[in-house]
Amino acid sequence: MIEIEHLTKRYGNTTVVDDVSLSIAKGTITVVVGTSGSGKSTLLRMINRLVEPSSGRVLIDGRDTMSIPEDALRHRIGYAIQGHGLFPHRTVAENIATVPRLLGWDQARIDSRVDELLRLFQLAPDEFARKYPQQLSGGQQQRVGVARALAAEPELLLMDEPFGALDPIIRGKAQEDLLAIQRRFGTTVILVTHDMEEAFHLGDKVAVMDRARLLQYGTPAEILVHPAEAYVERLVGTADRPFRLLSLSTVADALEPGPASGQPVDKGTSLRDALARMMWAGRTEMPVVDGAGAALGKVSVAGILAHGRQPA
Amino acid sequence: MRALAILLRLAALVLLVTFIAAPNLFAPVFQPLTTYDAPAIYNQGSLFSLTLSHLATVFSAALASTVVAVLLGIFVTRPSGLEFLPLSRSLVNIGQTFPPVAVLAVAVPLVGFGEAPTLIALFLYGLLPIFENTLSGLTNVSPLTLEAAKGMGMSARQRLLGVELPLALPIILAGIRLSVVINLGTATIGSTVAAKGLGEVIIAGLQSNNTAFILQGGLIVALLAILIHDALMSVERIVARRLGQQPAGAAA
C-alpha cells in the first residue's frame, strides 16, 4: 500500500506538484498521464526522494519514507527511466546486478537472479549476459533497464516513460512482458506515460495530471465514462472513447449462449480485438473457446457494441 | 599496415636500447658531425644512467601532477567544490603558461640546485592536460546514467568510484599521456640547474659546439617520447576495451 498525502513541490514561486493525494493498492499498476510539464516525473521522483517534497508525505505500508535513509529506500524501490540509463562500462549482467551487489547478496544468488531475469525478458543469458549496453538494440537495452530495476525484488517499481523510445511493435511486446512479470512477482507499479493507449491497457488505475494538479484518479472505465473535467475528456479522446471502452472488456464479458461458425476466439481476447476480427472476416458472430479450446458459446457484433455504448 | 607499425616500433626500441647500452657502436655515424677530433659519442657520463634519471624525474613529476590534478578535478566537480572551479582553472592555467625556465629561476633560490626545481617545473607544467581531461571526463558522464545510479541508491562515493571515474578513465589517461610526452622534452632544461638527465648531453654539445652530442641527446629523448606515447596509447586501448568502449582513436 502506497499512500501519497498532500504531496507538493515548489521551485521558488512555481508549484510543479500541487497537493496531490493518491492511495495505491499493493500489486496494482497505476499509470500517470498528463501534458508535458504537468509534474508527472516530479511526482514520481518524490516517491523515491530523488526530489525532496516541499510538503506532504509518502507512506509505504504505513511507514513515512522520510524515516528511511534515502539510499536504503531506493534499494527497495525499482526505478526505470526512458533511455534506460544503463552503465555503458558494465556488461548486461553487471548492470542487472547493481542493486543486489549494493545490498551485498552472495554471488550465487546474484547469478541466479540475473539468469532468471534475462530469461524472463527473453534475452538468452549465454548470448547477452556478457554484452555491453551499446551492443544491444534499443528494445533490448530497455528490457535490461527494466530487468535491472527489478533485480532486487523491489516491492515498488517506478517507471518514467519506460517504453517512450520504442517502436510500436517492440513497445507492445515490452508492455506484455511488464504485465506478465508484474503478475508473477506481484510488484506494485507506478508508470508515467504520454500514450493513452498504454495507460488504458496497463493501468488498473489511471491518474490524470494537468498543471501540477491531479485532476482525476480512477479505473480506466471510470475515467472514460465519467471524465471529471473537460481536460480529461479531451485527453481520453471523445472519438476513441467507445473503442477504448471495448478494449477494457474481454469476450468473456459479452458471452452469449449458442453455436456459431468460423474461427473461434479465445475468451481472454479484448472486445475491441474481437470486433476487429469479425469486421475483417465479414461475420456477425464468432464461437468462443477457453484456453483449452473447449467451446463456451458465441459472441456477436450487437453484443460487443452494447459494451461500447455510453452507460446510462 | 599493423604489422609495419609494430615493426617500426620494435626497430625504435632496439635502436634506443642499443644506443644507450653501447653508444660507441654508433661512433662512425656521428664522427662526421664533429670537428677538431672532438669525441663523437658523449663521454662525460653513462647515457644509460642519464636516461634512467631523466625518466625517473619525468615519471615522478607526472605522478605528482596526476594525483593533484585528478583530486582537484574530482573536488571541483562535486557540489561542495563547484564554486572553486573557475579559481582552480585559472591556477592550473598559470602553471602551464608560466614558462618552465622561469619556474626554475624562481625555484632555485628557494629549494637549491638539483632535481627539486626541475620536479616543481615539470609538475606545474604537466597539471593542465590532466586537470582539463579529468574535468571533461567527469562532466561528460551522461546525466541519465547518473540519475539511474542515484535512483538505484548508489551513494555519492559509490557513484564516483563505480560510475564517474571508470567512465572518465580513458580521457584522464589521455591527459596523463599528453603530460608525460610534453615533459619528456621539457625535462631537458633541468640540466641547467644540475638535475641529472638527458639535457646534460645536449648542453655539453652546446657548450663545446659539438653537434654530435646535441643530436644524441635529442635522439634519445625523441625515441623515448615515441615509445612511451605508444605504450600509453596501448594502455588506454586496453582500458577502453575493458570498459566496454570501442577502441577510440579520438581520445586526445
Ligand SMILES: Nc1ncnc2c1ncn2[C@@H]1O[C@H](COP(=O)(O)OP(=O)(O)OP(=O)(O)O)[C@@H](O)[C@H]1O
Ligand atoms: N529542478 C527543477 N527546477 C525548477 N523547475 C523544475 C525542476 N524540475 C522540474 N521543473 C519544472 O517542473 C515542471 C514539471 O516537470 P516534470 O518533469 O515533473 O514534468 P512532466 O510532467 O514529467 O513532463 P514531461 O511529460 O515533459 O516529462 C516543469 O515545468 C519543469 O520545468
Ligand SMILES: [Mg+2]
Ligand atoms: Mg517527465
